[in-house]
Amino acid sequence: MYRGLLGYYEATGNAKVLQALKRAFANLMEGYPKGQSNPFCVENSFSGHCHGLTIVDALCEMTAITGDETYEEYAVWLYENYSENRVSEEDMKIESLENPDYFWKDHGVHAYEHVRPVVIAAYRKPAYRHLLDQLLAKLPFYLTPSGGPVGDEWIGGRTANASTTGYEFCSVTELFDSYALLLEKSGQMVWGDKMEWLYYNAGMGMKHPTESSIMYCKNDNCYTANRHHHRGDVYADERYKYSPAHQTTAVCCVPNMGRLTPHYVQNMYHKEKDGFTAVLFGGSRFTYELDGVPVTVRQVTDYPAHLTVQFEVTAKHPVTFAFGIRKPRWATSMQVQEAGHEEANRYVIEKEWSGTQCFTVTFTCDVKMHTDFCKNLFVSYGPLLYALPIESEEHTIFTYALSPFREVGYESTQPERETWKIHEDDRASFRHQDTPDGNWQHQSITGHFWDGEKTIESTLVPMGGTILRKVTFPMEIGGKNA
Numbered sequence: 001m002y003r004g005l006l007g008y009y010e011a012t013g014n015a016k017v018l019q020a021l022k023r024a025f026a027n028l029m030e031g032y033p034k035g036q037s038n039p040f041c042v043e044n045s046f047s048g049h050c051h052g053l054t055i056v057d058a059l060c061e062m063t064a065i066t067g068d069e070t071y072e073e074y075a076v077w078l079y080e081n082y083s084e085n086r087v088s089e090e091d092m093k094i095e096s097l098e099n100p101d102y103f104w105k106d107h108g109v110h111a112y113e114h115v116r117p118v119v120i121a122a123y124r125k126p127a128y129r130h131l132l133d134q135l136l137a138k139l140p141f142y143l144t145p146s147g148g149p150v151g152d153e154w155i156g157g158r159t160a161n162a163s164t165t166g167y168e169f170c171s172v173t174e175l176f177d178s179y180a181l182l183l184e185k186s187g188q189m190v191w192g193d194k195m196e197w198l199y200y201n202a203g204m205g206m207k208h209p210t211e212s213s214i215m216y217c218k219n220d221n222c223y224t225a226n227r228h229h230h231r232g233d234v235y236a237d238e239r240y241k242y243s244p245a246h247q248t249t250a251v252c253c254v255p256n257m258g259r260l261t262p263h264y265v266q267n268m269y270h271k272e273k274d275g276f277t278a279v280l281f282g283g284s285r286f287t288y289e290l291d292g293v294p295v296t297v298r299q300v301t302d303y304p305a306h307l308t309v310q311f312e313v314t315a316k317h318p319v320t321f322a323f324g325i326r327k328p329r330w331a332t333s334m335q336v337q338e339a340g341h342e343e344a345n346r347y348v349i350e351k352e353w354s355g356t357q358c359f360t361v362t363f364t365c366d367v368k369m370h371t372d373f374c375k376n377l378f379v380s381y382g383p384l385l386y387a388l389p390i391e392s393e394e395h396t397i398f399t400y401a402l403s404p405f406r407e408v409g410y411e412s413t414q415p416e417r418e419t420w421k422i423h424e425d426d427r428a429s430f431r432h433q434d435t436p437d438g439n440w441q442h443q444s445i446t447g448h449f450w451d452g453e454k455t456i457e458s459t460l461v462p463m464g465g466t467i468l469r470k471v472t473f474p475m476e477i478g479g480k481n482a
């Protein structure tokens with residue numbers, strides 16, 4: 001209810017709604033007074049009870065809108081009270097984070113949404129800073145190459161593996177939102193890199209390339225999508241298919257898919273003391289007010305198909321401000337057709353803006369070969385992770401009365417591709433090919449693979465446009481000329 005009202009207020013600016021929000025939060029804080037009540041004490045804690053901690057999102061937003069810190073302070077107290085109680089989801093509790101040997105084990109979505117109360121607590125109270133440091137030091141071990149966090153659905157003390165640890169769509173959206181809050185609180189552009197990577201790879205890689213449906217759970221290396229996690233599994237798992245609703249499991253991931261792109265758009269610009277920074281790229285229009293002067297920024301681009309963005313800045317009257325542009329970590333260089341200076345991960349143009357002014361930003365990058373925690377190789381170019389597509393047979397599982405919605409599964413017709421490796425001598429063979437049609441899913445990288453006997457030339461495509469695919473490749477060492 002709070003989120004709905006906040007969204008409505010943000011969209012309309014209706015003062016009556018803000019007044020209603022203030023009354024509603026006053027009522028909450030009166031009903032569960034800080035330090036004198038125990039809201040997270042229940043007899044049998046379960047999932048829904050623990051999702052309740054995300055009320056801190058709304059409290060944080062109230063502080064952002066009103067400047068009243070009471071809301072965020074109350075959020076920190078809720079996190080403390082949550083930590084003191086026996087709850088079913090323990091991974092982000094204070095005592096869990098203080099234990100360096102603790103492996104995350106509970107429901108993934110909870111862990112990644114509970115990052116936010118930790119962020120709020122760490123930025124409010126320096127005494128909690130170590131909790132966030134611990135959390136961020138451990139997080140990379142739970143991320144597959146696409147950025148998808150282990151969450152299929154329980155983490156179960158496992159660290160990430162591209163072939164075995166799946167992730168739920170909800171985990172992706174919740175982690176994205178946690179990165180957005182980290183960006184907001186820290187101002188560090190590195191969180192923009194994480195958001196972009198998670199969105200285009202794990203997020204778009206779960207969405208059907210052409211239909212209105214998603215997989216509820218998916219792996220980076222996905223060899224079947226026909227109601228089984230792995231081919232040959234005895235038990236069916238309805239999470240592993242494409243559905244526009246997923247009511248056979250739970251209608252959580254589909255609505256969370258609906259939030260992911262709006263949240264990407266919502267977080268494209270970051271407010272700075274002396275202006276703002278364009279953090280995320282894509283065709284868009286952004287309006288803002290600086291010293292009472294309305295400013296509009298248009299990004300004209302087919303990013304990430306091409307890594308060039310034309311910025312069109314319109315100021316109604318002359319106004320001086322700093323316009324920052326994130327320098328992505330993957331960029332080997334960044335050419336900006338406008339004088340400015342480089343900062344850590346950011347290019348800043350500080351000047352008087354008036355009328356409409358345009359400038360172009362071009363990022364350059366190389367095909368990059370990475371190694372994951374399982375010592376397997378994977379290939380990227382710019383913000384996109386590339387995958388070997390695996391052809392499949394389509395099986396309609398269920399057709400809804402409302403056209404064109406259906407549930408659909410896919411069985412591999414190219415199982416031999418699952419065993420392909422990359423030979424150590426061929427690591428430099430991968431070349432990016434530009435497809436001029438402006439569709440980022442049509443870009444490709446060609447390179448050499450090793451099937452155990454011979455070298456095969458084949459093509460990788462952005463993971464974000466695939467159904468079945470192989471993302472990671474073991475490295476073959478020696479023995480090629482035998």
Ligand SMILES: [Zn+2]
Nearest residue numbers: 168170252253
């Ligand atoms: Zn879900």
